[in-house]
Amino acid sequence: MTRKPLVAGNWKMNGVASETRRLISLMKNELETLHNKVDIVICPPFTSLESAYYALGQSSTVVLGAQNLYFQAGGAYTGEISASMIKEFCSYVIIGHSERRTLLSESNDDINLKIQAALNSGLKVILCVGEDETARDNGTATVWVEKQLREGLKNIGNIANINITYEPIWAIGSGRAASGNDAQEMAFFIRKTLSSLYGKETQNTRILYGGSVKPENIDQFLQQADIDGALVGGASLQAQSFTDIVNKAAGQ
Ligand code: 13P
Numbered sequence: 068m069t070r071k072p073l074v075a076g077n078w079k080m081n082g083v084a085s086e087t088r089r090l091i092s093l094m095k096n097e098l099e100t101l102h103n104k105v106d107i108v109i110c111p112p113f114t115s116l117e118s119a120y121y122a123l124g125q126s127s128t129v130v131l132g133a134q135n136l137y138f139q140a141g142g143a144y145t146g147e148i149s150a151s152m153i154k155e156f157c158s159y160v161i162i163g164h165s166e167r168r169t170l171l172s173e174s175n176d177d178i179n180l181k182i183q184a185a186l187n188s189g190l191k192v193i194l195c196v197g198e199d200e201t202a203r204d205n206g207t208a209t210v211w212v213e214k215q216l217r218e219g220l221k222n223i224g225n226i227a228n229i230n231i232t233y234e235p236i237w238a239i240g241s242g243r244a245a246s247g248n249d250a251q252e253m254a255f256f257i258r259k260t261l262s263s264l265y266g267k268e269t270q271n272t273r274i275l276y277g278g279s280v281k282p283e284n285i286d287q288f289l290q291q292a293d294i295d296g297a298l299v300g301g302a303s304l305q306a307q308s309f310t311d312i313v314n315k316a317a318g319q
Pocket of ligand 1 (some may be wrong): 077109164234238239240241242277278280298299300301302
């Protein structure tokens, strides 16, 4: 089974619109030459999505993703952003990032509603799962991740537009990435869990790794049988390191 790799850059809360335009102009041409081999998604903050969209141009093969959405379609929800608002500029949305789960107490039930809203609007989902350091150390990482998958995907009938990212919380922004073997072990477990829910379709599901990914360590993840790309935080904020990572994914 060949799955086309996916590399997504999660810019988190970084960059005003002018910086977004600048960073995109530095990377756009090179990234576009790689699109036959790798799907490329850039996820700037909400306030930069429109600028990013026009900086890429409507026919760009590099597409945009949002970092979150609210599950309601519209109305009196001050400060929230709906799926249809995102859909104006984006093809993808990240849901369930651990920073939101931890800092904003986002639950698996919230995440489930968000996934439903995203899919109903035609957005592709990047669902993040991953354990904290205590769970990793006491051997309950798979229990943690299985719960996130089963509850997050409850009543979701079709997984075709869902990508999963395994992002161990202890590896995010810490400079301490998981080993390729540990990431593969979890990616295999994720695929097994998904296959108990969705059967053979799961062979097409892309599973990414995220957490301190850099050009220097991306190969150890891409070499793994069940890992199909990366969700990149800090290294996606530098044109050179992000294009290096995408080039490596294209070369696999
Ligand atoms: P870092 O690559 O900065 O560790 O961030 C990972 C991440 O959270 C991507 O969503």
